[in-house]
Amino acid sequence: MERRNVGILGATGMVGQRFIQLLSNHPWFEITWLAASDRSAGKTYADACRWKLDTPLPKRIAGMTLQPNVPEGAVGELPKIIFAALDADIARDLEPKFASAGCAVISNSSAFRMVSDVPLVVPEVNADHLSLIEKQTWRREAQPGSHPGGYIVTNPNCCAIGLVLPLKALEEKFGIESLFVSTMQAVSGAGYPGVASLDILGNVIPFIKNEEEKLQEEVFKLLGAYKGDHIEMLEARLTAHCNRVAVEDGHMECVSIKLRKPATHEEILAAWADFNPLAGQHLPSAPDQPIEYDHAIDRPQPRLDRMRGKGMASTVGRLRPCSLLDWKFVVLSHNTIRGAAGAAILNAEVLARLGKFESKKKLVTA
């Protein structure tokens, strides 16, 4: 695969740091551009960022200068691939500017996830939805005369990503009628500095702004059907309770599910074990096994299981009958790797494999 230059918008935040960590030795992508807020522009990355990860800040990145966060401010060549890790309100303003400037914006934020012509993608689940980028008329019409060819691709909310992997395997085999989900979400999900230590230590906070709404709608778009110019949402019901817990990384979700067709314990485990739609594609960030089932009675656990599949697997356990719906189980996934930066990088790898970084002219006339 040809090596491509990439940029990171929101490079100093929790997700931005994960991008740097995961992209530093990436075989296909090379970081050549970094930006964050105006407060950081002009500083070296080392000066602007409070590095919070447990691997050293790469030397080359430490010395890079943060650029202005608009395409026209680029010193040197603006990369055609921009990974974006911005708060939704800021993303709503900045991401279209980069798409209009001809960049493929691979976004983490919720700003455009539910827009009808913007793909919301987990490659194992709905890579076919990526065809929506050909239909992103809003970006072509927004700024006539701007450099053509850019687009926005999004990955879902961190809880939706971990959950939708085991759900997709069940939807394919048995159909899903309704779901009850209760989350225990790590503090890194709130960015840095995030939740005050006095609020979270020894405590659980039963509220995360907009989280239940996002989980309830994104899952149905992810499991929906591509219809040429829009996604037909999956018809099912989901109710979510979202909670912040005193865990550093790793979101856990307790799930009860009603299926459309009866399924045995063995059939469900087989559906998860057989689920591997990206097998054979040799994508650098794809886990060997996207759903890892753990048979131990007390797993998964965030500290022990979040790094399975280099942080890209969804670990499932405790499958047992539910006295209210049909079955219940527990899901765990790493919120800043599979739930954010790793998810976006996997989306970019699929786009590279599909040739979607080459076909700028075709995109505009399609």
Ligand SMILES: NC(=O)C1=CN([C@@H]2O[C@H](COP(=O)(O)OP(=O)(O)OC[C@H]3O[C@@H](n4cnc5c(N)ncnc54)[C@H](OP(=O)(O)O)[C@@H]3O)[C@@H](O)[C@H]2O)C=CC1
């Ligand atoms: N943390 C997680 O687990 C997940 C996060 N996300 C999403 O990813 C996005 C980033 O989250 P996270 O990294 O946690 O957030 P952080 O608060 O840790 O980081 C925010 C980043 O945005 C930059 N920024 C702030 N204001 C501006 C501005 N006006 N213009 C340009 N850049 C700006 C900051 O730069 P500076 O340092 O200069 O202030 C920083 O780089 C959010 O949309 C979040 O919802 C998605 C899934 C999971």
Ligand SMILES: N[C@@H](CC(=O)OP(=O)(O)O)C(=O)O
């Ligand atoms: N809100 C999530 C993280 C997040 O940023 O989600 P989203 O990408 O949907 O805004 C959490 O707190 O754990």
